[in-house]
Amino acid sequence: MDIIFIILIILAGLYGALMLWYRYGWQHLQPYAPPVHDINFHTKVSIIIPARNEECHILTCLEAVCLQSYPQRLVEILVVNDHSTDRTAELVKSFASKNVRLINLADHLKEGDPLNSYKKKAIETAVGLCSGDLIITTDADCVMHKYWVETLVGFYEHNGYKFIAAPVSYYHENDFFKVFQSLDFLSMQGITGAAAQLRCGTMCNGANLAYEKKAFQDVGAFKGIDCIASGDDMLLMYKMYKAYPDGIGFLKHPQAIVHTLPAEGLNAFMNQRIRWASKADKYEDKRLTAVLAFVYFWNITLFALFIAGFFHPLFWIWCIGLIIFKALTELFFLWPVAKFFQKTRLLWQFFPAQFLHIPYIIVAGWLGKFGRYEWKSRKVR
Template identity: 50%
Template structure:
């Protein structure tokens, strides 16, 4: 909360576009989303000679490639790479490989990654351009937000994701560099190659964002930035059902043991065991009902301590209306944290129709 409160919204004077961007979109069976994503990027009105879009088609079996090819016929700066024409063996991280292949074919110095189901704001590229010109950074994280349709599961995901985004902004500003999200991320291509890209992390399905961030932090500890502006927020839908949500969070949790900076791992371990303790205490209440008031006291104390931070973060994202369910969702958050943390370390999960170890 302290470091989040220190953040100042980035307000840049209008600067002449000078930064070249390659926007990389890994896509697998995204026929319902890919066109809207690409058009939102094109709507930035950034000079065509200073940006390109590369869609890395990850073995799609729907109309995703067809839609991209149709847009490609109208816009010369849209390109597509087909992974099935290049990858012949079974691998564990198709997304990292897709990004690597796209970077190899990119023509601009700055790489921006986003996801095929994301929508970027109109000033997206202009703000990244201004931030890069004003700050000596080689890696820039930026905010992401879930859209919310007001179902219980949607609100739960939005609140959980708000907390992660708040921690991301605060930790990068504080110099801890512990988190980021590949849906809104920029880094210099030369630096990607300096740290050997995803080498030594390419066996993990997740981590195309945070594990790369940690590698770059080791080489450039003072050159990691966070573009804190509500005008650069990328929006993406939450998972449509409980199964998809758990698989997503298990995938995120699967990289926890891969951080070379063990301070991050220790924090994750602490969070896990606090939630495990609260979960075990709740189960114990069925055998010793007198423990319920103790458990409830812990839950209320936890929620009250977290609420000021959540209010600050939700105000930045204009989502204060969701906080009325924050206390009620605490038990569900504990349960999901324990399950996803365990399965992310010891289990398998399905993502994009693939079983991942």
């Protein structure tokens, strides 16, 4: 039994070191400082919003996008209607803005063509039709600060990055389950920024991305990854990274944050997380795959200790102790991240959230590899 406890101590030490490493990365990621003087912007921007059955959110999103401070003459907004069966297309058509353009994805598909990733096809179609030099993608259920585009473009023009990942946060966390989702998502965002600074296993989220149109086309768009249902964000980022190793940046600034809604209910949440987990073994950067595998094994170990406690109560003591250790190290990492996103008020619920976090990681990780999920009323394997 001594060997088991030695292994547990080693695993805990490695996990604690990982959290410390991520905190170091986040803390050393320098916030973007926009110039205090007026900028003479010159970059033409195309904002692409894929939308499927988003009648409840699309108008709020368009209002936020159209209220941007960035010069309207340099902005076009393309909403790609992905076979919506509700009033999404109708609402976009009725939206009073000359900058908003509706694209029906069905009009650009050949009948009988096999397609596993409609979102990638929606983005690729819009890029082929847009006139901007810088592509910005977001989701139809998102809202953003009025200086969102201005901050993204300023960061792009200042640094010359080919691909920019930017922060995403949940809002309207009005019950414990949504707070749990928000805390989990905060940790992902913190790791995204930290990994970008450490240049190891960088991540991103398609709700807030910017990349050069020319660079997108030069790497072959989504060719080679279009057979994978998910991954319009991270898998594309790795293609960009391979072509432009120094061309990837993370924008750390409050005005760049895009806000999105947490999933409504357990089923929607699990489908979302299984979808995210399904691309884990497709990442080009195997360092990230190794970290994800280690974190998965760590959570399985904690769950196995809980089960073993029914046969030997000593394992329950170890299980409780290691869960407390896990929570404390994660909280130490998460505190500055929550402060940046102005979410510190949620942290008092962090400890009870652990009892949902461990089983969700195990189930989502397994089904992401071996199961199937439903997304936007489509079943995906």
